[in-house]
Amino acid sequence: MMFTIGDKFERRFVVSDEVYNGFIHIFADTNPLHTDEAFAQKKGFKGRVMHGNILNGFLSYFIGECLPDKNVIIHAQQIQFKNPVYLNDELLFQAQIINVSESVGAIEFKFTFKNADAKVVAKGEIQIGLLA
Amino acid sequence: MEKNEALEKVNAVFIDVLDNEDIVLSYETTANDVEDWDSLNHIQLVVAVEKAFKIRFTSQEIQSWNNVGEMLDCILAKGV
Numbered sequence: 282m283m284f285t286i287g288d289k290f291e292r293r294f295v296v297s298d299e300v301y302n303g304f305i306h307i308f309a310d311t312n313p314l315h316t317d318e319a320f321a322q323k324k325g326f327k328g329r330v331m332h333g334n335i336l337n338g339f340l341s342y343f344i345g346e347c348l349p350d351k352n353v354i355i356h357a358q359q360i361q362f363k364n365p366v367y368l369n370d371e372l373l374f375q376a377q378i379i380n381v382s383e384s385v386g387a388i389e390f391k392f393t394f395k396n397a398d399a400k401v402v403a404k405g406e407i408q409i410g411l412l413a
Numbered sequence: 414m415e416k417n418e419a420l421e422k423v424n425a426v427f428i429d430v431l432d433n434e435d436i437v438l439s440y441e442t443t444a445n446d447v448e449d450w451d452s453l454n455h456i457q458l459v460v461a462v463e464k465a466f467k468i469r470f471t472s473q474e475i476q477s478w479n480n481v482g483e484m485l486d487c488i489l490a491k492g493v
Contacts, residue, residue: 356453356456356457357457380460380464382456382459382460382463382469382470383469383471383472384459384463384469384470384471384472384474384475385455385456385459385460385472385475386456387456387459387460389460408460410456
């Protein structure tokens with residue numbers, strides 16, 4: 282088992298034009314909050330709010346590509362969006378292992394995404410399984 | 414802890430994990446008797462039982478259970 286309670290992981294992600302446009306291209310969520318600067322400002326935001334589920338894409342990358350073991354599958358996850366993310370925001374992703382059930386090969390992480398102002402924009406938990 | 418007390422606690426875990434208020438476990442209950450007790454949910458159940466009793470199982474222990482009663486014996490053997 283390569284995972285221990287307390288293990289910490291860190292990664293930086295940027296919500297670039299490519300990520301933002303790619304998300305819209307694939308999932309077609311063009312809600313004005315995400316695509317119309319004036320609309321988003323009228324609703325009290327600094328600008329277009331990035332889709333929260335872009336962060337789930339980053340989570341997927343973290344689990345699939347950044348762990349010391351590639352034999353992993355996501356079992357469950359929950360995420361809360363606490364503050365808006367804007368285009369070109371650089372996010373600091375930090376995760377820590379909070380539970381390891383060796384008997385069934387299940388590992389749980391808690392994680393946060395913070396923006397450049399060190400404000401938590403999202404947080405949650407994710408449980409993965411180790412593939413035999 | 415008495416075995417029937419452990420059964421009640423495990424029953425509550427099953428209700429929560431499987432989102433099914435109708436679950437009534439007995440010592441003889443097996444995975445075949447409970448709707449949705451499949452291999453993926455089995456992992457969630459084991460993780461939740463470990464947390465509820467603050468114990469850890471080994472993979473050998475899990476594989477040795479034939480019914481809920483044997484799971485309870487295993488839990489109680491850990492001195493809860």
